[in-house]
């Protein structure tokens with residue numbers, strides 16, 4: 001059963017109980033990203049204070065992978081510095097685009113390592129990356 | 145009962161892939177034939193044999209192999225013509241796929257090389273499609289209207305997934321140049337009432353193109369009886385190879401149309417400043433055609449004929465009835481398409497919720513079905529995004545059946561769906 005490597009308990013947990021979901025005020029930037037092939041959508045807001053990520057709030061719809069990825073992102077990014085969070089985004093992107101060949105850096109990724117199995121499914125990589133790309137976009141806009 | 149005499153186990157033995165195991169020891173349950181069908185050993189062998197012993201270019205090669213290859217390629221045209229009841233073999237044009245066949249027709253409209261009034265299009269003229277079309281039968285017509293200034297109009301779809309013909313007489317009117325409609329929907333399974341559409345089109349002098357990509361593989365289709373002007377279908381969905389499609393058109397229309405792609409074999413004579421063109425079908429077959437693919441398609445047509453298209457239709461009817469009944473036992477499953485078996489083929493799309501009533505994304509449904517049970521379905525909008533927008537959903541899960549499927553496989557699908565509901569419960 002390959003599925004077990006993809007639908008880790010942690011992913012299902014985040015899917016069923018998303019962390020930090022819902023759009024909140026105040027925010028510096030809001031972005032809306034979609035994955036046109038499957039209809040996954042996310043709206044993401046970022047609030048940055050003094051180089052620190054004060055809040056990441058989001059709303060969206062889509063598959064368990066895209067929704068859980070947004071929840072994990074919220075947990076990892078909120079409260080860290082922009083710089084730290086972008087390092088995590090880069091490592092997450094490297095892992096997901098590695099076609100299952102990349103050894104993830106658990107120290108950097110924390111809970112996000114649970115998505116390692118998704119990297120083996122090219123069709124789902126975009127789902128996992130949706131929220132993370134939206135976050136990167138929002139951070140760039142908010143620090144302009 | 146026809147289906148009792150239908151020896152599906154014997155048929156399955158013809159398709160080598162159906163007895164392979166997927167990693168982890170999962171059996172393969174292939175319910176994605178609407179996307180592309182599997183191939184019987186008869187098709188594989190015919191292509192291998194041609195490549196091994198008879199291959200060369202066609203038409204232009206004046207040697208023994210050239211003659212054999214040309215004969216095989218043209219024999220494929222004869223077989224396809226007979227298979228769909230084409231009145232003349234020249235009316236069968238080999239293309240790359242159904243998409244190219246439809247583009248071939250669409251690019252005739254408003255083409256500056258065109259001299260026939262039926263293909264002359266401009267502002268005020270209308271082209272009619274339907275909301276249930278595959279993108280292949282929408283986008284080429286969007287291009288045509290954008291090029292010419294004509295207006296694109298479309299039939300809507302009812303909640304049950306049938307064409308809404310209430311405004312038939314208004315939608316198809318004196319301004320209509322062509323109506324392009326699917327014979328059978330690749331999402332809903334709905335079989336459309338082509339006769340009614342053709343009858344109205346005839347009253348106003350509009351042409352009709354039928355996208356038969358999802359009907360020709362599954363039931364007897366006779367283009368003369370269908371009554372349309374053009375019929376498009378594709379080899380890979382009818383146990384043939386990818387890389388070859390078919391356009392049937394009335395000879396008189398094909399003669400009147402401008403060429404589509406320019407190149408070798410489609411010409412009569414070429415000067416530096418102009419050319420004259422070969423008669424049909426070659427006028428529309430520029431360049432080296434899909435030779436081995438044509439041989440494979442001929443073998444596919446032989447295979448389907450041998451099994452019998454009426455028998456295939458009956459078997460799929462039986463399977464579809466079984467599937468609809470089994471799926472209706474899952475209360476959280478919403479069928480997108482007709483519930484009854486009338487004018488309906490074996491393409492079954494749906495959305496699924498968990499027992500608590502939360503939607504489960506089709507990606508998740510498909511992934512669990514595949515990874516845990518080896519059940520291959522298609523998830524997404526199946527190249528029919530406007531239809532999904534019509535139903536207010538981004539995506540569906542689709543099981544599409546073919547002659548080699550069994551009721552056991554449908555049981556596996558249902559078991560899989562119950563498991564999906566548990567995982568995302």
Ligand SMILES: Cc1ncc(COP(=O)(O)O)c(C=O)c1O
Pocket residue numbers: 178179241242243244278280281326328329330355357358378379380389527
């Ligand atoms: C109804 C319908 N039309 C057109 C097509 C396009 O066929 P092809 O991709 O072979 O051009 C398909 C299948 O993908 C289809 O289901």
